[in-house]
Amino acid sequence: MEQNPLVEIGLPIALFVIMVGIGLTLTTGDFRREARTPRGAVVGSLAQLLVMPALGFAIAALLGLPPALAVGLVIVAACPGGTSSNLITFLARANVALSIVLTVVASVVTIVTLPLFANVALGRQPVGTDVSVSVPLGRTITLLVGIVLVPVVLGMLVRRRAPARAAALERRVSAFGAAVLVVLIAGIALSLRDRFFELLAQAGPATLLLNLAGLAVGWLAARGAGLRPADRLAVAIELGIKNSTLGILIAVNVLRSEEIAVPAAVYGLLMYLSAAVLVVVGRRAAGMRVEPATKG
Template sequence: MTIAELISKVFLPLSLAIIMLGMGMTLVPSDFTRIFKYPKAILIGLTNQLILLPLIGFSLAVIFNLSPLMAVGLMILATCPGGPTSNLITQVCKGNIALSVSLTALASVLSIVSIPFLLSIALNYFGIETDMAIKLPVGDTILQIMVITVIPISIGMLIRRFKTEFALGLEKTMRIASTIIFILVFILVFAANLDSIAKAMKEVGVVTLLLNILTMFVGFLSARLFKLDLKSSISITVESGIQNGTLAIVIAYSILENVEIGIPTLAYSIWMFITGGILMWLMSRRTFAELKENDL
């Protein structure tokens, strides 16, 4: 196993699972029931993730006249749901964690249908001929959601339920630890893929940065237009711009069996960490009182 594989297959999932455990200790069941009782935020988030994001990706591929392989690679990114990293960034940004987790889970399940449909259209439009049926690893996708997200968060919520003072006492520590782990993961991913990232930035650096910025901007704008509170708007912004890079790589490398198609994902991953880090730095400085004041 190479260093890059060790980071992506062992260190990153383990780190995210630990972070999700800490995140669960900040949640109670009513955080989730409230979301589904008033589902406007969920519907806006899913509309951004499943419809607007692919439309933005497709538009950029056409405007920049990308090569067929790069265009399909960009579309893979645009059709992928958010991943556990989006939940981490939302937590540090003091967004609505329950909404972020719910959107990640729902979009991941729905993407089992949406990704094959949208990618089949993209492959046909951009002129890549393939007889291969695009079938996502349903079992692996669900297992990833369960092991990295649902189970650790559930354990954290149980700790919050039965050891409330302990859980509340760790909240600040876990937020700091999450930030440190995020920085370490970024450094390790960058170092392990240095040569590939340099090539990716040269070929699709600008268009992937635009995809990242535009999707987050549209996410925030749509949330505010529909009068969602700031915490929910932060969650939708992050979910719109932080994609599941692991799933994108699996589709490019394992399903479509083309390393070149995975190049946009490498470039996007770097921008994703940078813009996510900036959001974490800016939003984590805000106090709870400021967040409430913004929603008055």
């Protein structure tokens, strides 16, 4: 399953720029607030690391998926969010600091949990491979540091030293992020063009159900924990927007199976379509929240 060069090369660079822009909207106080009231981080992390893989198993059984697709669905369900979830949270005007905390926590813990759930799925659904799954530790940490932590810190430093300049740049990065979202959808669709409808038929219903279930579980769990709307949306996005590239990497490079990679590939497309809806809804809700203060 070939990667589109635009996505493979251009995406990391674009995400670095976007994460700098996200840092322009943050202060150390945002992260201190999350540390003082960690309900969102705890609820979101538990839902991400435990509930989502369970949903993967349940949906695979409910729809009677073939073994390879069932394993692939569990793998993508167990994948953490990534920089894309931070981007969507930023564009939707949700709690970006919480999103970054959830991304970092899930990405680190996933090094243990993803192989666990993937190997359980392989045991339940034999697909003709005796290879055990592992998450690339070095690559995961490099991505976290290079595309999440470093650019966010750079943006925060700019905001601290030049707040007015940071505000102006943030608006430009927001527009750039929206453009990247459109390019992502087009790029992934292009990379799947030869088998687009075949893949949708094979894994579309299962991945769409997993995506919508993740968004619903995230919102409801955060609501049950008494979190505010911006936090609820951040948790929902973190559960619904997955690092599907990691799922493809494990399926193709570790398990040597393009069929197992199908759910991650399809999820990587469909999640951006639901994400676009979330961005519109989130921005409208944010506008409604600030309107009374503006009038006052």
